[in-house]
Amino acid sequence: MEERLSNLICGALLHDIGKILYRAGEGRGNHAERGADFLRALNFPDGIVNLCRFHHDSELRGSRSADHLILCESDWLSSAERPEKEEAEERGRWEPYVPLLNPFSKLSLNHSEEPSYTGEWSFFPVRPLEGEDLPFPSADPKLSGEEEYRKLVESLKGRLESLPPNPELLLPVLEGSLSFVPSETRLAPAEGGMEVSVRGFKADPARMPDISLFDHLKTTAAIASAMFLYLLERGDEGFEEGLSSWDVIRRRDEARYLLVGGDISGVQRFIYTISSKGALKGLRARSFWLEMLTQHVAAQIIERLHLSSANIIFCGGGRFLLLLPNTEGAREVLRQIKTLVNRWLYDRHGLRLYLALGFVPLCGMAFLSSWWKWRGRRDGIPRPLRAEVERAFYQCDSCEFARGESCSLLGELKPRPLTIPDALEALNRRLGEEKGKKFADMLDFRPREQERGRCEQGCEDVPFECQICHVENVKIFRHANPPDADPIHACPFCFQLWKLGRLLPRVRFLARFPEGVEVSASSDKAALFELPGAVYLAAADLREIEEAARAKPEALFVLNSFEPGFRPLLIANYIVDPEESPDFKS
Ligand SMILES: [Zn+2]
Ligand SMILES: [Zn+2]
Ligand SMILES: [Zn+2]
Numbered sequence: 001m002e003e004r005l006s007n008l009i010c011g012a013l014l015h016d017i018g019k020i021l022y023r024a025g026e027g028r029g030n031h032a033e034r035g036a037d038f039l040r041a042l043n044f045p046d047g048i049v050n051l052c053r054f055h056h057d058s059e060l061r062g063s064r065s066a067d068h069l070i071l072c073e074s075d076w077l078s079s080a081e082r083p084e085k086e087e088a089e090e091r092g093r094w095e096p097y098v099p100l101l102n103p104f105s106k107l108s109l110n111h112s113e114e115p116s117y118t119g120e121w122s123f124f125p126v127r128p129l130e131g132e133d134l135p136f137p138s139a140d141p142k143l144s145g146e147e148e149y150r151k152l153v154e155s156l157k158g159r160l161e162s163l164p165p166n167p168e169l170l171l172p173v174l175e176g177s178l179s180f181v182p183s184e185t186r187l188a189p190a191e192g193g194m195e196v197s198v199r200g201f202k203a204d205p206a207r208m209p210d211i212s213l214f215d216h217l218k219t220t221a222a223i224a225s226a227m228f229l230y231l232l233e234r235g236d237e238g239f240e241e242g243l244s245s246w247d248v249i250r251r252r253d254e255a256r257y258l259l260v261g262g263d264i265s266g267v268q269r270f271i272y273t274i275s276s277k278g279a280l281k282g283l284r285a286r287s288f289w290l291e292m293l294t295q296h297v298a299a300q301i302i303e304r305l306h307l308s309s310a311n312i313i314f315c316g317g318g319r320f321l322l323l324l325p326n327t328e329g330a331r332e333v334l335r336q337i338k339t340l341v342n343r344w345l346y347d348r349h350g351l352r353l354y355l356a357l358g359f360v361p362l363c364g365m366a367f368l369s370s371w372w373k374w375r376g377r378r379d380g381i382p383r384p385l386r387a388e389v390e391r392a393f394y395q396c397d398s399c400e401f402a403r404g405e406s407c408s409l410l411g412e413l414k415p416r417p418l419t420i421p422d423a424l425e426a427l428n429r430r431l432g433e434e435k436g437k438k439f440a441d442m443l444d445f446r447p448r449e450q451e452r453g454r455c456e457q458g459c460e461d462v463p464f465e466c467q468i469c470h471v472e473n474v475k476i477f478r479h480a481n482p483p484d485a486d487p488i489h490a491c492p493f494c495f496q497l498w499k500l501g502r503l504l505p506r507v508r509f510l511a512r513f514p515e516g517v518e519v520s521a522s523s524d525k526a527a528l529f530e531l532p533g534a535v536y537l538a539a540a541d542l543r544e545i546e547e548a549a550r551a552k553p554e555a556l557f558v559l560n561s562f563e564p565g566f567r568p569l570l571i572a573n574y575i576v577d578p579e580e581s582p583d584f585k586s
Contacts, residue, residue, distance in 0.1 A: 001232065002306050004047075004242070008067050008228055009167040009308050011051025012221035013174060014039060015071060016213060018052070020156070020181060023096050024149035032056060042160050066231070066244035073249045074224035077367040078216055079184070093187045093201050097144050099123040100182045101210040102137040121196055121205045124180040128155050129562060135180055141198055141208075152177060159564050167221070167308035168555075168567055175214050176562030182209035183216035221310035222323045223257070223367065229305065229325035230256040252364030258326045259420075260334065260359040261427045262297060264290065264318040265435045266352050274468050274494075282468060282494070285501030289529060291571050294318055296512075296531045297341055297355060299555075304333045309567070321427075326361050334359065342439065344532035348493055350471060354438045358430035360423045367420070453477055459487060466491035468498075493530075500527040506540040510569065511553035513537070519549040 018035025021027045027034035036053035054060060055071050063069060102122040122137035126144035129135070159173045187198060188207040196205040227249075231239050236248060271286050298312050298320040305324065314321040324330045334357055341355045453474040455462050465472045467489045468480060480490035480498035490498060499521075506525070513519050513535045521528045521537060526544040529536050537548050545553065558566035 001240070004067065005225060005228055005306055006167060006308075007045065007047040007165070008051065008071065009221050009225050009310065010044075010048045010165045010170060011055075011067070012071055012074060012224040013167060013170050013217050013310065014044075014048065015052050015055045015075060015220065016183070016217060017156075019183075019213060020149055020152055020178070023146070024153045025146045026150070026153060032059070042157070044165055048165055060246075064238075064243050064245060066239055066242050066249070067228070069244055069246060069249040070224050070227050070231075071220070073364075074220045074227060077223050077252075077364055078219040079211075093189075093203075094185060095143070095187050095198060095201070096185050097126075098182060098185045098187060098198060098209060099126060099141055099144060100180050100212055101205065101208040103210045105137075106206060106210060117194070117206060119194065121208075126152065126181055128152060128177045129179055130155075130176070141196055143199065152181070163564060167310065169565060171218070171309055172562045172566070172568045173564060174217060175568070178214040178217070179212050181213040183211045183213045184209050218310045221308065222313070225307050225311060226257050226323055226325040229307075229329070230327055233325070233327040233329055252368070255326050255361040255363045257362040257364075257366075258324040258330060258359040259362050259423050259427060260301070260322040260324050260357065261431050262294070262320045262322070263356045263431045263435065264294060265354045265356055265438065267318040270349070270352050273470070282497065282501060284504055285497040288500070288504060288571065289497060290318055291316070292510075292529070292536065292569075293531055294320055295569065296534065296536075297337065298322060300533065301333055301337050304337070305330060324359070331359075341532045346439065348471075349469075351439065352471075354435070356431045356434035356438075358427055358434055360426045360430070362420075362423055366423060451475075455479075455487075455489060457487065459489070463489050466494055468494040496527070496529050500529050500538060503527045503538060503540070507538045508559055509539050509542055509545060509566070510557040510559070511537045511539070511545045511548070512555045512557070513549055513551060513553055517549055517551045522547060 014035065016031060016035065017038060018027070018031030018033065021034040021038055022031050027037050029037075032053055032055055036049050039049045039052055051068065051071055054063070054065075054068050055075055057072050057076075060068055060072055100123060102124060105121045106117060120139070121141075122139050123141045124137050125135050125142070126148045127135055156173070156177045159177065163169050163173065186209070187201060187203040190196075190202040190204045192204075194205055195202045196208065197203070231244065231248070236244065238244065267290055270290065271283060274282050274286070294317075295315055298315050299309070301322060301324070302309060302311055307324070311323050312320060313323055324334075338355060338357045345353045345355065451473065452464065453462060453476055455477045457479055459477075462477060466474050466477070469491065471491050471493075474491040476492065477489040478492070478495040479487045480495050481488045503525070507527075515530075515533050515535060517535065519528060519535050519537055521539075521544075523544065525541065526537055526539040526548060529538070534554070537545055537553075539545050539548075545556070556566050557569045559569050559571060562568055
């Protein structure tokens with residue numbers, strides 16, 4: 001079953017790959033056929049090739065293949081903008097080489113129903129993300145051409161060639177190649193005063209393509225895998241054998257999904273409440289460690305459910321947002337992770353840090369709701385969707401939030417199904433409540449004995465608490481500074497972070513090992529740090545990682561890069577190069 005799910009995720013991640021082949025003028029047929037031929041030539045397994053080949057409902061009439069139907073439905077749910085676009089197409093224009101609108105030019109800070117824009121539109125060039133050189137948006141909606149797309153296809157081919165069909169390896173390749181490629185390329189005619197001229201056509205800039213192909217593929221995979229696990233746990237007849245029907249798959253009023261939020265509380269105090277001794281390096285290592293904690297917790301949840309990072313919608317700054325299946329299995333994993341992480345944090349940091357976790361169930365209609373809430377009126381809903389909106393509005397029995405007439409969580413009447421913005425609001429409220437009763441569900445705290453630690457270096461005058469983070473009950477202190485300076489007595493955690501802080505500017509790779517595996521950082525080119533249930537090794541080069549443990553790492557990461565074969569860790573670039581910042585050198 002895990003292989004079937006993994007194939008479904010890969011199929012969802014690759015289903016529209018034919019679009020760039022079409023734009024490059026390569027292959028023949030529609031984008032589904034071109035995509036399938038491309039994947040077959042790269043030796044992808046038949047299961048994945050066929051998912052790509054048959055992902056349109058016109059080709060799935062009468063089909064009973066559960067996974068094909070799931071992919072087709074997820075594709076639909078992940079293009080909420082499509083009905084509006086299709087409406088526009090009748091009067092608009094299809095322009096395959098139009099660039100991606102910079103979504104920041106659509107940022108509207110008023111919260112009324114009709115957004116207002118600054119009127120400064122900018123666009124990204126179509127090209128892969130390579131190295132440090134980021135494409136910069138420009139005001140000119142310059143059309144890309146076949147040539148750009150051909151280059152894109154070439155570089156993608158090279159990256160996919162020897163890649164095993166594994167979602168975690170596929171995701172960074174697609175992110176690197178398709179982040180600046182528009183998912184749809186239809187233009188709507190200008191209305192209401194705003195216009196951008198594209199090859200003489202006056203287009204409405206607010207409705208120009210602003211969703212990248214990568215984001216569309218990623219959300220399709222997230223929805224498909226959550227729907228799969230929901231239907232699997234429900235155990236419909238035939239599902240395990242791969243069979244289902246349109247009537248079942250298209251029930252958009254069932255609460256099949258969970259929008260999950262995680263929030264580490266105490267971050268500010270944790271970073272800044274350290275003594276001024278060695279503060280600068282301490283700050284950097286501490287914020288890096290917190291970033292890793294957030295990423296690690298999100299990854300643990302995903303991995304225990306056999307999902308992929310496609311289900312991590314957002315992760316950074318001590319927070320994450322996930323899309324999970326609304327299953328007992330997922331709720332159980334959330335309970336386990338919350339207990340594991342908070343016990344671990346309590347044992348090392350007392351009451352300083354706490355993981356709040358919350359979730360809100362969602363039905364399929366929520367994915368389609370963003371734009372019809374935005375429009376705010378029933379006649380704004382394109383005709384094919386009206387019946388479904390009404391069904392979800394009047395007949396939803398399974399989703400407490402979609403019912404309309406009563407919603408316990410939002411505490412008010414909502415005369416429409418729950419939308420994504422409503423869900424985020426509800427989630428924030430839930431996380432706020434959680435943070436307000438930190439650790440309240442862990443009543444069996446072990447009392448901490450009061451005892452005085454000793455110094456590994458044998459100093460007689462040992463402080464009562466760690467001189468960096470002030471945590472008490474430290475058993476063994478280590479000196480967190482070079483041998484010739486006055487000793488700073490640190491707890492084991494601060495000692496590890498001190499070593500990590502010195503190495504950070506040179507760190508390129510990280511490896512994760514399960515807790516209990518013997519790992520050692522033998523040279524000054526590697527440093528260890530711990531996170532709940534795991535040990536990480538940060539290193540300047542890969543050799544350090546090979547030499548650090550006999551066991552193979554569970555996962556290999558590369559910092560701020562999309563190198564094939566690694567999972568990317570995109571972390572703010574506060575890790576400066578030591579050559580550029582002499583005061584940072586130890
Ligand atoms: Zn699609
Ligand atoms: Zn000492
Ligand atoms: Zn400490």
